[in-house]
Amino acid sequence: MRLRQRSTADSCRAMAEPGLLTNWSGAGWVLCWPLIARGRLVMHPDGWSRLVDHLRAAGFDDETMLAAGLAKPTRSGYLVDRFRDRLTFVAHDIDLRPVGFVARARAADPKYVNSPRTQIYAKRRSPVGLDAQQTRLTRGAIPVVVEGPTDALAISLLGDEWAGASPCGTAITREQAAILRLHAVGDTVIVMLDGDPSGRHGAERALDALSAQFRSVLAAELPSGDDPASLFRSSPGLLRATLTNARPGFEFAIDLELARWNKVLDHLSGQVGALRSVAPLVVKLPTERIAGQVARLARHLDLEERIVSREVLASVGRRPRSGALRGDLEADPDLDSRSP
Numbered sequence: 001m002r003l004r005q006r007s008t009a010d011s012c013r014a015m016a017e018p019g020l021l022t023n024w025s026g027a028g029w030v031l032c033w034p035l036i037a038r039g040r041l042v043m044h045p046d047g048w049s050r051l052v053d054h055l056r057a058a059g060f061d062d063e064t065m066l067a068a069g070l071a072k073p074t075r076s077g078y079l080v081d082r083f084r085d086r087l088t089f090v091a092h093d094i095d096l097r098p099v100g101f102v103a104r105a106r107a108a109d110p111k112y113v114n115s116p117r118t119q120i121y122a123k124r125r126s127p128v129g130l131d132a133q134q135t136r137l138t139r140g141a142i143p144v145v146v147e148g149p150t151d152a153l154a155i156s157l158l159g160d161e162w163a164g165a166s167p168c169g170t171a172i173t174r175e176q177a178a179i180l181r182l183h184a185v186g187d188t189v190i191v192m193l194d195g196d197p198s199g200r201h202g203a204e205r206a207l208d209a210l211s212a213q214f215r216s217v218l219a220a221e222l223p224s225g226d227d228p229a230s231l232f233r234s235s236p237g238l239l240r241a242t243l244t245n246a247r248p249g250f251e252f253a254i255d256l257e258l259a260r261w262n263k264v265l266d267h268l269s270g271q272v273g274a275l276r277s278v279a280p281l282v283v284k285l286p287t288e289r290i291a292g293q294v295a296r297l298a299r300h301l302d303l304e305e306r307i308v309s310r311e312v313l314a315s316v317g318r319r320p321r322s323g324a325l326r327g328d329l330e331a332d333p334d335l336d337s338r339s340p
Contacts, residue, residue: 170202195222279315
């Protein structure tokens with residue numbers, strides 16, 4: 001059955017036609033066509049059962065199409081296409097074999113639809129975007145973790161120095177981080193989630209999972225309201241600069257945590273509480289940046305450096321009060337309400 005499901009994934013990619021993108025204007029969809037031509041991306045046509053009919057003609061039975069998550073039954077019992085009229089990205093397993101799909105609508109709600117969980121597909125271990133970039137990864141390109149598949153495409157179009165990869169949501173799992181590490185030559189990864197509160201907190205939660213696999217985890221902060229795909233369309237130079245200026249991820253997490261304490265930093269109890277909250281993050285910074293961060297915290301919190309240093313030393317082995325908590329990292333991303 002697993003082999004049969006993979007065969008349906010391969011077969012449905014034969015549906016791609018250049019003319020199917022002609023009405024997808026305003027979002028830069030023409031940039032996607034090179035991937036379609038190489039079988040990396042599928043445009044599922046409008047029509048209730050065009051893919052179902054295509055797969056039946058190719059010899060696949062209804063049970064296999066349902067098991068592969070490519071079709072769904074109506075109330076009257078007919079099979080219809082799950083991804084009709086959607087731009088569909090291929091999800092891959094740890095060996096970069098096609099196992100499922102993530103499909104974006106041009107206007108419909110929901111914006112994204114994933115394959116259902118099957119014998120070979122689970123979102124938590126099936127990133128999107130790595131398969132098309134094996135060559136650049138082996139040449140040292142830095143993987144960049146973004147939310148959606150179109151964001152991954154935008155990163156990859158900037159140049160060979162980066163390789164976009166999408167977990168299809170804000171929840172980056174330990175399995176996805178391990179797959180990234182397996183296919184990357186270097187020991188650096190950048191996380192660049194959307195420029196909104198959910199994206200920033202998702203990047204913060206991802207730091208422990210990525211740090212378990214990569215020596216250097218950087219965070220690239222987008223302008224408020226932007227995602228990589230939208231910024232690529234409006235200002236690719238700014239997107240490139242944002243990646244180039246990525247900073248240590250735990251520095252980013254420290255600033256997020258300090259912002260939560262802003263309203264009480266005029267009281268000693270608030271200053272001490274903020275310090276104790278960020279101290280476990282400080283010790284996760286690269287060694288050469290800790291002293292500078294201690295001095296910065298002392299100025300920001302209006303505390304003596306020796307007090308900040310003492311609290312940082314005392315925090316070794318202590319878990320942060322908020323931010324990258326183990327429970328958040330291990331939450332099932334299939335339940336992520338922001339998931340593409």
